[in-house]
Structure formats: structure tokens, C-alpha cells
Amino acid sequence: MNALQRFELFTLNDGEKAIEVVEDTKIPNAATIVVAKQDHTLANMIRGYLLKNPKVLFAGYKAPHPLDPHFILKIQTDGTSTPLEVLQETCNALIALVGKIDAKFREQFQQKELEIGLEEPFGAPGAGRLPRGEYAEPRRANAMDYLDF
Structure with missing residues (x-):
């Protein structure tokens, strides 16, 4: 079967990073963040809370394939904070x-x-x-049945 073993869905391999941040060169104040060993559950929560932040212009994610346990998060800010700072604030808010x-x-x-x-x-x-x-016998407030008139 192509599916990974259960423990491979949440344990990091040797040398594997939990989070990898790549600054976007085409869009100002934007970054692409790859989060390993997580799925839609965490990605959707983070995206939802990012969009509540007034500093965030865009936040979205995608999970490339169901058998790959990672997601890609894209964040663009208004320039007052970096995407990584906004992500840190959001994660702290979610933990709270x-x-x-x-x-x-x-x-x-x-x-x-x-x-x-x-x-x-x-x-x-x-x-x-x-x-x-x-x-x-079932207890009733009044002794009448629903068929009694």
C-alpha cells in the first residue's frame, strides 16, 4: 500500500525540519512556509486566525497530496510585521x-x-x-394522552 505507517505521520525523520520558511521574492512582505507532519486541521485553524489579523493581507494554504503529511502556508502582510512574526502571534493566540x-x-x-x-x-x-x-409508566405533567381531547 502507498500509505505511510502511522508513526511516520507525526514523527520527524533525522535532519527533517518541522517548519521551513522561504521568503517570496516576487511579492513584497510575503513568505511561503512548509509545515511538516501536519494536515488540514492545523492549517485551517492557522489560516482562519491569520485572516482575523488586520496586518495580514493574504493567508492561504494547500495540502499537496493526501499521502504527504505536510501543508504549504502562504502569508502576505501589510509591511508593519513580517510574515513570520504574524505567524508567531497567531500560533501564540491559538495556543492560548x-x-x-x-x-x-x-x-x-x-x-x-x-x-x-x-x-x-x-x-x-x-x-x-x-x-x-x-x-x-412514563411521567407526564398532565395525565392526558396526545389522543385525548
Whole structure:
């Protein structure tokens, strides 16, 4: 099969760089950045946050082939910052955002653990269960059925 081994999708080979920056000679304040061992997930997040920055005139990416685990990011700025500085700011902002999401998730998870107890992940064993063969009537605010007039 042509597909890479799973570990080859995220581990760098000897001498392989994670990020390679090439300054663009045809377009002012532009650079092409090749990010190894990453895919659309990271590329789209970076591109989206780059476009929110008022210093950025253009940001786009492409993944050349599904079997090649890298993407190419192109950035053009207005000249107040270099493309590499803007990329650094964007990555720092994304790291802070992911940290906030992680903290919020852990907070909500801890609150849920306190509500249901630590013994069982889904509450106390047997909670809400009836003996075999017995069925509970559904609870309704009013006793009328939807066919009752």
C-alpha cells in the first residue's frame, strides 16, 4: 500500500525540519512556509486566525497530496510585521485559545463528576433500573394522552 505507517505521520525523520520558511521574492512582505507532519486541521485553524489579523493581507494554504503529511502556508502582510512574526502571534493566540478550551472542559468534567459521584461513571450501580419484566409508566405533567381531547 502507498500509505505511510502511522508513526511516520507525526514523527520527524533525522535532519527533517518541522517548519521551513522561504521568503517570496516576487511579492513584497510575503513568505511561503512548509509545515511538516501536519494536515488540514492545523492549517485551517492557522489560516482562519491569520485572516482575523488586520496586518495580514493574504493567508492561504494547500495540502499537496493526501499521502504527504505536510501543508504549504502562504502569508502576505501589510509591511508593519513580517510574515513570520504574524505567524508567531497567531500560533501564540491559538495556543492560548486551546488552553482556555481545555480548562473549561476540565472544569465542566469535574462538575459532572461531583454531580454523579466518583464510584460509577454513569451514576450509582443499578440507578434507575427496574427488576426484570417490570416497566415504569412514563411521567407526564398532565395525565392526558396526545389522543385525548
